[in-house]
Amino acid sequence: MRIGVFVCHCGSNIAARVNCAEVAKAALNFPDVVFATDEVYMCSEPGQESIRKAIVEHRLDGVVVASCSPRMHEVTFRRTVERAGLNRYMVEMANIREHVSWIGHDKDSNTRKAIDLVRIAAAKLRRDKPLTFKTFEVVKKVLVVGGGVAGIQAALDCADAGLDVVLVERKSTIGGRMAQLDKTFPTVDCSTCVLGPKMVDAAQHTRISLMAYSEIEDVSGYVGNFTARIKRKASYVDFSKCTGCGLCTEKCPSKKTFDDFNEGVGTTTAINIPFPQAIPKKAVINPATCLKLTKGKCGACAKVCPTGAINFDMREEIVEERVGAVIAATGYDLFDHSKYEEYGGGKLPDVITSIQYERMLSASGPTGGHVKRPSDGKEPKTVVFVSCVGSRDPAKGRPYCSNFCCMYIAKQSILTKDHIPDSQSYVFYIDIRAPQKGYEEFTRRAQEEYGTRYIRGRVSKIYPEGGKLIVRGADTLLGTQVEVQADLVVLAVGVEPTPGAGKLAEKLRISTDQNGFFMESHPKLRPVETNTAGVFLAGACQGPKDIPASVAQGSAAAGKAISLLARERLEADPQVSHVNPKRCVGCMKCVRVCPFKAIKETTGRDGLPKAEVIEAMCQGCGICSVVCPQGAVQLEHFKDDQILAEVEALCRTWVAKSCE
Amino acid sequence: MSDVGGKELRIIGFLCNWCSYGGADAAGVGRFSQPTDLRIIRMPCTGRVDPLFVLKALVSGADGVLVSGCHPRDCHYSEGNYYARRRLEVLKRLLPMLGIHEDRFHYTWVSASEGARWQQVVTRFTERIHELGPMDSLDPELAVCAIRELGGENGQADQPAPASGE
């Protein structure tokens, strides 16, 4: 083999702390290395051109690039060598930037380390062989998980581009958090008026199949060919018959059911349609409170239903869908403020969450848009907003900012004044975060036009006294203690991943970050991709974000899915496992452990069982390789011999050194 | 911090491409300085890390071996690190019976976002290997000794080359 080694200075990023010329010189002495050079920017056009030229001039059949992380530029250099006529897999990278120059201060040690990393890359490359990829057909269908505004946007964009979409929503209606909101900032326009038409579009789009009241059971397969098993939960109402007339909800005698949509502000019936604009507008029975389902008596809804849609024998069912891409848009949940003992631990009726307040403000909400204290139903005159409840508080395990609370506090204080003109709002805040277009002006309006009083400081205690709530906190600007006698306290509870997010991440084989939000592939350059090909992210499931950001990300994720599925066939990564039938003894341990069911049992020429890899299904993890005691299963480009060569390349130099 | 105790030891890291290799990248991006003894071998998944690679490294002259992958539940291939956890734990408990200090081997989970944690892992592990010192050596390989006799280590054989093999 003839190997060329290309050492990148990365400007001064590498060169300042690694003697690149020396690395190149040392590399020239490695087995099979016949060319070595160093360049200022290997990834630049002249840099890539020098690789191409050297390949031709020196008849190279493999290239080591010592530069930044392969996670950054492996694809770039694969294209470079391909342009020069080599197989794209005949490149290995030595990461001498992130793993060397950026972390080590001593130039000599760094240079030695860089030489070693080039040595192992060359040792591995010697055992690389050209790989040719196979192509496979893609399913031109997208699964969108979550029917909030981000999911709806993603579904609509995909469908408009001609892709079929399965939109799965856990609740009985799409709309998500946005549907719960009364108004949106900074325009203070009606949330439902903005969202409603989009929901209708989604429901009526011929390419979108809406699966409400359903959850993802599991997802198998790989990019272009996922199989999702979707659980349709038992709603006890035949959606194909239900017209959403609502007669059943009027007759239902079980009226003490927790009102999920209204966040427990008021109660609802066991059979329920969450809100008038629900899409699909279908009733769903809550089995925990339904008298028929719990006690076997009643059935009032069935009697009144004009279409006979009620079916108490309904069972959940699993529906299988084959899709080519998945967009996760599962949104967010809210922090449980009962963890704040000092704020009453959730036991003070007049300390409510911002989303409960939002429902109260909503004309279609449980109070008909009248702001009432939960304890006595009276209109509050003094309303205190407390920001960062479960945000920016490492002690509560919530170190991050929830992004949009500052803005909705401003909005809610404005709305409070609109609803109760003689009211006074107070806001306890740490910082006011209003960086987007029109946001800063909006918070100023709250203060200047609506007289909301902003107090910079944390609230230390909330306790009831004489029918009021005493909110005690610090005013850090004045350096004094403040006490406000409030009628109602609204806690701006922080944002957290939905409870099912972790499980869904496992099913989709994507990562979550330290806070449980789905992790993007690259924080800057691949913000909607994940490390699992074909799975994209939209909305607050990736991190707290407001409506415009969620909508933008929904479109972005859709764009990624569209460009992926625009191709008829995808290229399968050829770095897959292969079974050498001469070595296979047929113990099928590999079959047992393969997470992708990519290895099957066949019969060898000797009539004995042998394992065989289904290449299109293999994802290249290499678990099989380790359980095969005789090394019959080998993962291309991560073969035993390659890893052993890397180990030996490192140890052998050291052994030789220690002999001295 | 780059030079622990003045002399480097041979430490090999097997890192999963998706999490810990990215974590090490993140540490680099964050300029979290670390000792330079560690040499990282990139693996597709900790599920690919055969415990025998670790043993091979240790008997071949490595003073310490570090394996790092995705946190449980975060495996890119959904299950690789679960298998790895079992194998590597068994391996860790085998080492003392071989007369090899179990601290020469460590396995851990570092995600792609945990650059600071990676810095901590590398720093502590390197310090620990330096506390243990170089590994007891076995007989040097024949090849190594033979090459040394030839003076070939610097690529400068001391006799004129017979033209064989060309």
Add this chain to the structure above:
Amino acid sequence: MSQLTELKEAIRKALPDLDLVLGWREGYDALHAPPYHIRRQEDLEHLVFGPMCVNNLASQLMHLRGKKVGIIVKGCDARSVVELLQEKIVNRESLVIFAMPCKGVLDVKKIRRALDIDHAREVHFHNGTIEITSGDKTSSVELKDVLADKCLRCHYPNATEYDHFIGEPVEPRVSAEEAAADPAMEELAGMDLTERFAFWKTHMNRCLRCYACRNSCPLCFCRDVCLADSRDPHWQSQETSVREKWMFQMIHAMHLAGRCTQCGECERACPVGIPILLLKKHLNAVVKDLFNYEAGIDPTATPPLFTFKVEEENIKEIEL
């Protein structure tokens, strides 16, 4: 009817449906009973059973795939069969298991050490002693002093998986706790790291790389395509250095982790007395501790290293 007669009778009846039955026959002296194949009724006359039947016949099953095979097993051998069933090397339908309750087998090396005998013409067992006639001299020794170590701590004298159980089950020699106590393990455990390193270096130095350990192991069924003498993948050179020889034992031990039934054939087979079973015993203890698993008990179980739990009760992540 004696146990042997009963066994012969059972085999006689089963033989027409089988290609062969694995058993032990009389050897070159009364202390050795080599494995042999019973194919015809007349072969049965050579069949013997007793404490000299040391070989684990399950080692042969790999070579006999595709055939209908009968196998005579002791309690410990049966565990190897169970493991092979688990690993789908053996098909239960094409196997007929004749289970013999076992009171222990001899360790010929111990006998050689205890008694100065050249040729054991006759061997008799009674009342816990073994009486050996060599030349014109008869000497005896207590059976417990010449039984294989594994038998002294045996907790599985009766096969758990069988088609025919011959005779009455015997009581385990010791309780489970006593079975766990192992002087050889304790000795190794009592050493410090340097001593243990030196211990293995010394022992491995005399290893011949003859692979008697590997090939006697009922679970090393990939012995013909073993990593130790493969060029692709190239894990090992053929050099007989301690490094290579020890590495092979590490491969052997790791590949058996969670699978080894401690039948002891590897150590018995070693011509130069390397205590290679120690590593496997240790790993078995580790596996028991971590996964509460013992190999070769349940034919439907999955060996612990080929499965996992999302939450491992007994693996605590150690922070540096």
Add this chain to the structure above:
Amino acid sequence: MMASLFIVSKDIPQWLAAMAKTRKVFATQRESGAIIFKPYDPGREVVFERESVTSCKEAVFPQTKVLFSYFVKKNPETGETAGVAIEESLNKPAPQAVVFGTRPCGTKGFLTFDRVFDCDRIRDPYYTSLRERTAFITLACDRPGATCFCHWVGGAPDDPKGSDALLTPVEGGFLVEAVTEKGEELVNEARSLFAEADEKRREEGAAVRDKAKGMLTPKPDLTDIGPALEKRFRDLDFWEDMTAACVSCNMCTYLCPTCYCFNITDESDGQAGVRLRTWDACMSQQYSLEASGHNPRPTRAHRMRNRVNHKFWYHPKEYGGVISCCGCGRCVKHCPGSVDIRRILLTALERKDEDAE
């Protein structure tokens, strides 16, 4: 042959130490119950009472021999190959060596090696360079065991063939007879340790040898063993039955004093490497494995047939009728399956008139 001398048992270490001054001395020592050949170490006891497990062939035919090492030189400017430096191990003189305490059967094993590695057609320099420099001090056998059959194959418990000196155990010490000049030299180097053996001692020695011979079991006539094996060549059922206890390991061949097969492998990192000659074993599946994956000896039955046939049929055919088995019985005694080569021979002989189907 030199007149008999006598050495008391406790002086043996002194003799060994004297020889070890200028030579590499291999002697039988006990490790974990197994008697093996190891380089002499004054701190360790040399044991004689039993035949060693390992044969002494390591001394002349090391299990691993570096034939040569090489290094591909590169032009430091261009990285292109500039030649290959080779170091031949033959250029380093082998040390003088003494093997102490082999039995006559084991010592005789090298006569088989000589026929193969040092004959008219071939002179293997790696072998002969060591062979020439190695002397054998053999211990006559006073009590053949259950697995001994040296007399079947032309040997005897006191056969001096191949030895440089022969010791016979007697009360309190050993009778010593130098067989060759080399042997004489070894005795003379520590002459003060030896006394002339008196009549009584010589008679005692003769009695010991006679007694040993008397202990041997009756021997069969192996004249027709070649044709008998030939008859069984295609009878795979026969070999299948004979190998029912075989696990196909390499032990019998590695312990055998006459098995001389080797393998040659290169170990290289692409630039520097060694060529190794290591023992190989025909009982291993790999031995006859072809590059295509085809194996002409796919089962242990095929392989056992080769081992037995080679020793008792092919080798005698090639080398003037000499059987290449020394009858030491190691392959029987240490075999994990107690496979008895004698039974194979006897059964083949029994069925020599029977044609294979």
